[in-house]
Amino acid sequence: MTTVGLCLPQLGPAVDAGLVRDFAQTAEGMGFDHLWVQDHFLYALVQEGEYGGSAQAQPERYQSVWAPTELLGAVAAWTSTIKLGTSVLVGGNHYPVQLAQRLATIDQLAGGRLDVIGLSVGWSVEEHRAMGVDPSTRGKRMDDFVPTLRACWGPDPVVYAGPFFEVGPCLMQPKPVSEFRLMSGMWSGPGLARTAAQFDLWNPGSLPIPAVLEMLATVNAQRAEGRPPVDVIYRVALENTAGKRLTVDEVAERTAEVREAGLEGVIVETNFCSEIDSPAAWMSLLSGLEPVLKAARS
Template identity: 35%
Template structure:
């Protein structure tokens, strides 16, 4: 089992000293990766499920935060949980992600993308909320096409994006692509993960039976697309106080990675939580 940790910018803030201290301690504890969330813009009345989203929450840009963290760490992988893919132009995003991967020497490896649930956020960036699933599918194709292309250029003609003989450099560190994980708790997200993703990271409040059905849906979609369902990584949210029995239960469900987050407001207490978790599960390096 792999263990990663999330840094919640809306609750912990974007103070540079705090985020680097948090990331460095996570690295010292042996956590595989640091995840950062995204909201591009909020507004009064925004709500995700039953949770109201105060418009003053300081969501830092996840890729800028991860680039900053990369410069202050050596080994920890970089992840998004989740990047709102329909609200980014994939041509620009191709270069941003490859640049971070180059500068971090190959650590931008846990990109997780989702669709977003706030109609006002889509409207603010000029995206028809109803099309965001199709836009995301197309954007994944564009990212991989541009990463794989050479100096002769590649072309694409889709519903939302179109270009001819386009070249995008630099490439990801040591290769021609980056893993793309798919987040989301809907059946559509599970199918997207199977068809297009390297991993599936569902959130939401689902029953165990619903989670099992969606994992099976992701795997069957992978098989139908001619992809290896066994290669699909399965990431789940956990908690700092989770027991060994709970982790063993996740493993039986096919989970390959658990992401937790510190809950204490104080940095020193957060460090203590990370250290205790690392000792409990023997992940200290």
């Protein structure tokens, strides 16, 4: 069965705690499989480099973004059965040892429902500099970021030494309830090679499904012998950052394509829908997404 998840309300001035709670609990009651968070923490007034989304410049919705791990911690307490995931966390916004502890704590609070940890190298030069991270090292830093995380979630004592991060010997608790699956949000040639080497899943955004399958074949051709193939959790926006709008029926059709292709799941993004100007508008949009669930399970 193809899973269907939703990006949590996280961006823009309409977000408040009551909305996040109501959205999460309603989505759980409707039968959605996952709730997902994304990751930005500042809006550069002077932007260096290109924006990584579909628009030419960073959308105004990014002027307010609720922090991903804190949001997941609250949603873990407000829900009881729906799974949780990150799509995606930017490596340069975090240090892996502290992130490992935060994610393991959320998983414990959620009773093991933090299922997938999505990671990518990010695009914001300004966010990297604010974290004291050289943006030119994004890829190489990610090569060391993933094994550092895995070491921290592994047996104690934790010992790891790499070109960017050094840990232990030390004790690190809590551990995740079960092993996380890691999902790559990288699309470049080096990023796809990194996906093949270090990740379990790939989040290709809203590329056409035939292109996704072609690129996935390239990833799995690079996969080490004996490792299970990388699968896909596909992301589709009801309205993308450039303002291109899909109807709910079109999102359902794309979800059916994902199911027919045998891919694992779909994430539906609603944070950029232009009609959202209040919590009520967000909840109204959520109530109309039932056809997407039906498309995944037909």
